[in-house]
Amino acid sequence: MKAFVFPGQGAQFVGMGKDLYDNSPLAKELFEKANEILGYRITDIMFDGTDEELRQTKVTQPAVFLHSVISALCATDETKPDMTAGHSLGEFSALVVAQALSFEDGLRLVYARAMAMQKACEATPGTMAAIIALDDDKVEEICASIDGEVCVAANLNCPGQVVISGSLAGVEKACELMKEAGAKRALLLKVGGAFHSPLMEPARAELEDAINNTTFKTPICPIYQNVDATAHTSDAEIKANLIAQLTSSVRWTKSVQNMIADGAIEFVECGPGSVLQGLVKKIDRNVETKGL
Known part of the structure; x- marks a missing residue:
């Protein structure tokens, strides 16, 4: 097919x-x-x-x-x-x-x-970041742990490649935690907003x-x-x-x-x-x- x-x-x-x-x-x-x-x-x-x-x-x-x-x-x-x-x-x-x-x-x-x-x-500035070489479930778990800020797994693209989205503070904090958890890269993207969040x-x-x-x-x-x-x-x-x-x-x-x-x-x-x-x-x- x-x-x-x-x-x-x-x-x-x-x-x-x-x-x-x-x-x-x-x-x-x-x-x-x-x-x-x-x-x-x-x-x-x-x-x-x-x-x-x-x-x-x-x-x-x-x-x-x-x-x-x-x-x-x-x-x-x-x-x-x-x-x-x-x-x-x-x-x-x-x-x-x-x-x-x-x-x-x-x-x-x-x-x-x-x-x-x-x-x-x-109206509401936001951003996104690419997370490389970290399990999808772990990415979603870390996003859910960010208190007081918006941060979600926006694009689950393929194993080991997830894009997160949310407020600038939320995504930046999540990137730090992703690296601590073993992500190979946590890279902020040049985008105009927090899509799919x-x-x-x-x-x-x-x-x-x-x-x-x-x-x-x-x-x-x-x-x-x-x-x-x-x-x-x-x-x-x-x-x-x-x-x-x-x-x-x-x-x-x-x-x-x-x-x-x-x-x-x-x-x-x-x-x-x-x-x-x-x-x-x-x-x-x-x-x-x-x-x-």
């Missing part, structure tokens, strides 16, 4: 999607539709902009979403997925390719998500309204969602999990393990970069990985 997986924010690069635009009439049509929906030519920034322009909040998340979804939709029929999953932002891409969301609605939600997250970051509650509440006003359909294949790492086909469950996602952990390791347990033998990364292929291989070296 074939699993399509979709990357999140951080995978972007200047030039992404230009080959699709130039060589596929479908891709060109979808990119132009996106320009119209967003009200600015995101393609100009994606194809010929600067790194700084591409890092703008209103650009980054829609850009990764567009490259991911359009690359999957332009794939040949024999490479359609039996299951999908996306890392953080990538979950929206997974929902569109699984036909739980329309392309247009998916893009609108991604843009709303980006702007809501930016506002939450400005309780500090994103204002963004979650704002996005909840947008999600509840969007039509979801039963997907054509199971979607393994971040919050619980299990397969979902109920539109009601999918919406509830998507609403919870912004303040919950991305359980990527368990998602991949569950997809493999349910029959996935090949993982196809749709979108910019190859980060997810590397994570999948670290989770299980026996499965095949490739990018579109």
Whole structure:
């Protein structure tokens, strides 16, 4: 069975999607539709902009979403997925390719998500840190021990790689304790806020309204969602999990393990970069990985 997986924010690069635009009439049509929906030519920034322009909040998340979804939709029929999953932002891409969301609605939600997250970051500063070579359970135990500050395991990416998130004081204190507990590295990340932590509650509440006003359909294949790492086909469950996602952990390791347990033998990364292929291989070296 074939699993399509979709990357999140951080995978972007200047030039992404230009080959699709130039060589596929479908891709060109979808990119132009996106320009119209967003009200600015995101393609100009994606194809010929600067790194700084591409890092703008209103650009980054829609850009990764567009490259991911359009690359999957332009794939040949024999490479359609039996299951999908996306890392953080990538979950929206997974929902569109699984036909739980329309392309247009998916893009609108991604843009709303980006702007809501930016506002939450400005209202309550926070940060994130990568913890290398420490057991997931130990990371979560240390995060839970930080009194008076917000600190949680935000991204459980693969064995030995967890990203924590929270207030600056909480994450800095946790990093000290992680090193004392044997972590090889505890490195603060250059990010704009405490993603996938309780500090994103204002963004979650704002996005909840947008999600509840969007039509979801039963997907054509199971979607393994971040919050619980299990397969979902109920539109009601999918919406509830998507609403919870912004303040919950991305359980990527368990998602991949569950997809493999349910029959996935090949993982196809749709979108910019190859980060997810590397994570999948670290989770299980026996499965095949490739990018579109």
